[in-house]
Amino acid sequence: MREDSPLGRARDSLRALVEDPKLPAAVRDGLSEELGHVQAMLERLEEGHIHIALFGRVGVGKSALINALLRERRFSTSPLHGETRAPQSARWEERQAHERGAGGVFLIDTPGIDDIEGEARERMAREVGRRADLVLFVVDGDTSATEIQALRVLAEEHKPLLMVFNKVDRYTEAERAVLVEALTLRCRGLVASDRIVCSAAEPGPRIYIEIDASGRETETLRRADPQVQALREALWAVLESEGKALAALNATLFAGEVSDTISTRVLAIRRxxxxxxxxxxxxxxxxxxxxxxxxxxxxxxxxxxxxxxxxxxxxxxxxxxxxxxxxxxxxxxxxxxxxxxxxxxxxxxxxxxxxxxxxxxxxxxxxxxxxxxxxxxxxxxxxxxxxxxxxxxxxxxxxxxxxxxxxxxxxxxxxxxxxxxxxxxxxxxxxxxx
Structure with a gap:
């Protein structure tokens, strides 16, 4: 039975691609990988799952952000760049607690888009970004030409996104305000100003001075707690208001993309x-x-x-x-x-x-x-x-x-x-x- 809703129409589009009896066997064999992705996305829609991909340059703190959102150290982080070598995902349980009956939300970590020694990883990251329902575009300061170009690619694909300005603990309040304004101006037309969120997923260590009863001072070096509450609230707001629409939009775009690929292959075979x-x-x-x-x-x-x-x-x-x-x-x-x-x-x-x-x-x-x-x-x-x-x-x-x-x-x-x-x-x- 067909469901007359954006989500239902998206499901119907995906099923039509997978079950099309007119698709030549040669084309079906050549598109086995794409059709496998279609089947996986169809299963995601059936389960009500939302995939959120974190996207950005090497070293901006994507893995640290996921750890902070999960409230546990799930993914490895280090001062060395390029720690994430393949897409990794983790289920974000907070949505179930915050929104009863909702489908699962999966946070996907990706390699850096500017990893010079890993062009294959960069392509992989872009592919994951295309398959995600929502993208968290992570930056740690003013945007580079590489980041602006990546934003344009995502905009051309009509990909919903939030920009996360991470590592804000490195700046003063005044510097932070200047950088947020710069991001707003440089990303005009690509990211709405109300979609830029500040965070500090893994604040740098700070010196704390403790004074005991005798007045003796003791210095200790500790990390402050992650500052990701604004990001949590922004994600909750998006998921509550647009969750199903995000999944339907991404599925529809993906179905159209695969349909175009199939049409091109069929035309080539016919030609x-x-x-x-x-x-x-x-x-x-x-x-x-x-x-x-x-x-x-x-x-x-x-x-x-x-x-x-x-x-x-x-x-x-x-x-x-x-x-x-x-x-x-x-x-x-x-x-x-x-x-x-x-x-x-x-x-x-x-x-x-x-x-x-x-x-x-x-x-x-x-x-x-x-x-x-x-x-x-x-x-x-x-x-x-x-x-x-x-x-x-x-x-x-x-x-x-x-x-x-x-x-x-x-x-x-x-x-x-x-x-x-x-x-x-x-x-x-x-x-x-x-």
């Missing part, structure tokens, strides 16, 4: 298959026309070959048509060809007439020439019909004349005719008619 079919019909048409000793009837044979070609192409593109419709399409293409190929068609008819005048004795001589012209014309008919079908039975804004003209302009007629003559001559020499 390759159509090219092979066109070449096959070109040779068949050329040989049939060249072998036919009866005047004019060879032209009828050529028409039959064109009809078979168009019907075959229509099936490849999933747009089957009857003979009458195929005949009208061929007539349209032939009419445009006649306008720009008059001399070639003249050779076609002249060669057919010569056959009659010599009682068929010149079949090898004229048949090769006429067969080459038939080969060439079949190539044009096939490619024009392919363009028409690939555009959903439409010539598009160019119209049939421009389409045919473009195809002709893109062909080397002399070399194609020479190639066709060689192939057809070899076939004719082996026939009894020659």
């Amino acid at each position: 390759d298959l159509a090219a092979a079919v066109i070449r096959s019909y070109c040779l068949v048409k050329g040989v049939v026309v060249g072998l036919n000793p009866i005047p004019i009837s060879d032209l009828l044979a050529a028409g039959a070959a064109d009809l078979g070609l168009v019907l075959h192409l229509a099936r490849i593109y999933g747009l089957p048509m009857g003979k009458a419709e195929a005949g009208r399409l061929i007539a349209t293409i032939a009419a445009q060809m006649a306008l720009v190929m008059g001399s070639v068609w003249a050779v076609h008819f002249l060669a057919s007439a010569i056959k009659g005048g010599t009682a068929g004795l010149s079949t090898l001589v004229t048949g090769t020439t006429q067969g080459a012209v038939a080969y060439y014309s079949a190539l044009v008919v096939g490619r024009a019909a392919q363009r028409y079908l690939a555009q959903g039975r439409s010539w598009g804004p160019l119209g049939p004349k421009r389409v045919v003209q473009e195809i002709l302009d893109g062909l080397d007629r002399d070399s194609l005719l020479t190639e066709a003559r060689e192939k057809i001559s070899a076939r004719l020499r082996g026939s009894s008619f020659a």
Whole structure:
């Protein structure tokens, strides 16, 4: 049963991709990884899970932020950059306590986007970011060109995000205010000002002075508690107001992305298959026309070959048509060809007439020439019909004349005719008619 809601429509879109019976086996095999991601996202929607990815440069404190939100040291942190080498996730239990009956929230740590020695890790981080329902874009000061570019990529993908200004404990109140204002200005159009949150996930050690009863002072070095309450509250607010919408939006965007990939693969397979079919019909048409000793009837044979070609192409593109419709399409293409190929068609008819005048004795001589012209014309008919079908039975804004003209302009007629003559001559020499 279909659910008429954004989340329900997202589920339906994902199911349609996974269960599409029209998807060719070759395409399904080539997209096994993408379809696996679709199935995983469908399961996430069924469970009501939300994935939040932390994104940012190396060393901005992504792992420390997750530890602070979890209230435990789950992920490793160190002064060395690049500690996170692969995406890691942890379930954030606070949502269940804060919002009864809600699905699970998973916090995903990612490698740094600027890890020079780990380009593969950077691609991995971007991929996780694309799959997440919400992104926490973590910075530790003013933004760099790398960060702005990453923000633009996320904005182009319509990815919901919060910007987390981490390590604010390193700055004075005045410096913090200046940096927040700078972030707001530099990220205008990419991050809303009310989506910038300050935090200190792992404050630096501080010296504490303790005075005992006798007045003796003792210095101790301790870390202050993490300052992430503002981030917690911002996340709760987003999840309460937009949780289901976030999941639906991300699933819909992902379904559209995979659908585009599938469409591209299907078109490529159809294009390759159509090219092979066109070449096959070109040779068949050329040989049939060249072998036919009866005047004019060879032209009828050529028409039959064109009809078979168009019907075959229509099936490849999933747009089957009857003979009458195929005949009208061929007539349209032939009419445009006649306008720009008059001399070639003249050779076609002249060669057919010569056959009659010599009682068929010149079949090898004229048949090769006429067969080459038939080969060439079949190539044009096939490619024009392919363009028409690939555009959903439409010539598009160019119209049939421009389409045919473009195809002709893109062909080397002399070399194609020479190639066709060689192939057809070899076939004719082996026939009894020659």
